[in-house]
Amino acid sequence: MAAYGSLVWVGQALGPLTDAITEDLIRVTEQMIPVTDIAFDLADLRAASIAENIAVVQYVLANNIDPATVSPPAGAAAYAQRLARRGVPLTVLLRAYGLGQYRLLDAAIGLILAVPGPDQATRIAELLRFAGTYLDRLNSSMGRIYETERDRWLSSRQAARQQWIARLLDSDDVDVPAAEEALDYRLDQSHRAAEVWTPPDTPGADAARALDQARQLLSTAMGARGAELAAATGERALRIWFPSTGDHHIAPEDLANQITASGLPVRVAIGTVGDGLPGFRNSARSAARAKNLAVTAGPDAPPVVDFDTVAPFALLSDEPDELAGLVRRVLGPLADDGAKMAMLRHTLEVFLAEGGSYSGTARLLDVHRNTVQYRIQQITGRYGITLDGDNFRLRFALGVCRWYRHIIFRTF
Numbered sequence: 001m002a003a004y005g006s007l008v009w010v011g012q013a014l015g016p017l018t019d020a021i022t023e024d025l026i027r028v029t030e031q032m033i034p035v036t037d038i039a040f041d042l043a044d045l046r047a048a049s050i051a052e053n054i055a056v057v058q059y060v061l062a063n064n065i066d067p068a069t070v071s072p073p074a075g076a077a078a079y080a081q082r083l084a085r086r087g088v089p090l091t092v093l094l095r096a097y098g099l100g101q102y103r104l105l106d107a108a109i110g111l112i113l114a115v116p117g118p119d120q121a122t123r124i125a126e127l128l129r130f131a132g133t134y135l136d137r138l139n140s141s142m143g144r145i146y147e148t149e150r151d152r153w154l155s156s157r158q159a160a161r162q163q164w165i166a167r168l169l170d171s172d173d174v175d176v177p178a179a180e181e182a183l184d185y186r187l188d189q190s191h192r193a194a195e196v197w198t199p200p201d202t203p204g205a206d207a208a209r210a211l212d213q214a215r216q217l218l219s220t221a222m223g224a225r226g227a228e229l230a231a232a233t234g235e236r237a238l239r240i241w242f243p244s245t246g247d248h249h250i251a252p253e254d255l256a257n258q259i260t261a262s263g264l265p266v267r268v269a270i271g272t273v274g275d276g277l278p279g280f281r282n283s284a285r286s287a288a289r290a291k292n293l294a295v296t297a298g299p300d301a302p303p304v305v306d307f308d309t310v311a312p313f314a315l316l317s318d319e320p321d322e323l324a325g326l327v328r329r330v331l332g333p334l335a336d337d338g339a340k341m342a343m344l345r346h347t348l349e350v351f352l353a354e355g356g357s358y359s360g361t362a363r364l365l366d367v368h369r370n371t372v373q374y375r376i377q378q379i380t381g382r383y384g385i386t387l388d389g390d391n392f393r394l395r396f397a398l399g400v401c402r403w404y405r406h407i408i409f410r411t412f
Helices: 005-032 040-062 074-086 090-113 120-170 176-183 204-221 252-262 276-300 307-314 320-335 339-353 358-365 369-382 392-403 405-411
Strands: 190-197 229-234 237-244 267-275 304-306
Touching: 005 040, 005 090, 005 120, 040 074, 040 090, 040 120, 074 090, 074 120, 090 120, 120 176, 120 229, 120 276, 190 204, 190 229, 190 276, 204 237, 204 252, 237 276, 252 267, 252 304, 267 276, 267 307, 276 304, 276 307, 276 392, 276 405, 304 307, 307 392, 320 339, 320 392, 339 358, 339 369, 339 392, 358 369, 392 405
Parallel strands: 267 304
Antiparallel strands: 190 237, 190 267, 229 237
16 A cells, blocks of 8 residues: 555645645536536536545545545446446546546645745655555546446447437338437438448458448538438448438449549448438338349449449349349350459450440540551451340340359359
8 A cells, every 4th residue: 555644644734634625626516517518517517526526535645545446435326337338438427536636736735835945845746646546546446437328328229229219211110300319310211322341351441430430421412402321231230321301312333433543442332312211211212222232233333323323233133043044145254254254254344335336435445546457356256146136135135243252153
């Protein structure tokens, strides 16, 4: 046990002064840390915490108790827990304790200086050691109390949010006003949902940071007209609803360029715009389908997939065997796996999208026009693909190959 016996008389002398010190500290604390920073209903709890802490320090000094063994008073712990639940930063709490230490030291040193003697400097040094030990113990204990309560509160709050969201998505009997209040998100507006996820090899801390930054990027890019609603769908995945005006449009390619430029290791699937609770649900479902399609396509899928762009393919995931049979019937050997066939399919897809223009296809593929002609001749001559007439089935089969690569080529 640390020896602070020479300070017992200081603690005893502080006894009659504690009320005045407490009142002064409450006043100064309110000036330095305004009540508006912690919410009005916390003012009384803060005052009680200050009073308890002053009383404990005086008691510990007066009874020669080792400050390294002292636990925070109950009122101070309750105050820290309330701050944690309100989301008030821990720094607000620690600033108050630093201020309290200063006021107590000022009073205690004044008492020592009021008694002349050769040991004044020694007693002041001993008092500073006591104060440092006590404050370190207090800050460490209060920090743990705060963080534990913060984690518990966030976990329970997140669980409650997840339950409300699940009810909104799946239940026909849900209290919409109560859900809006719990989620702090209006349902009587237009919504656009997005799925955001990181690769499985992304470290947890990096994934959390990337998801949060991607959420902010998406909010700006989509022109969200209010606070979004986000919910975790896994350790490395988020589903986010953005309030939408319905007339704001961003091309998936532009958004993909922004994400690539940011360096964030994320992929994004965007749902349709929908109104009210039905739109809230439909947008989430369409975003989930777009994500499933992107995951099915594997690493070759673009970083951003928009459901409205890929809807015909996003709705087909339930029948892989039938899809594989259709692709084989339409493309024949051109449906085989391998780099050469993938290159020919891509060339044909661009060629059809360009209305059969060799020069337009060459420009988009960044190859010579003769190269495109040679590839098309191979496709029509060697693999028997007919380009005359309606090419809908052909373009559809090519799209299935692109989006369902791992299903199609595993099935063949």
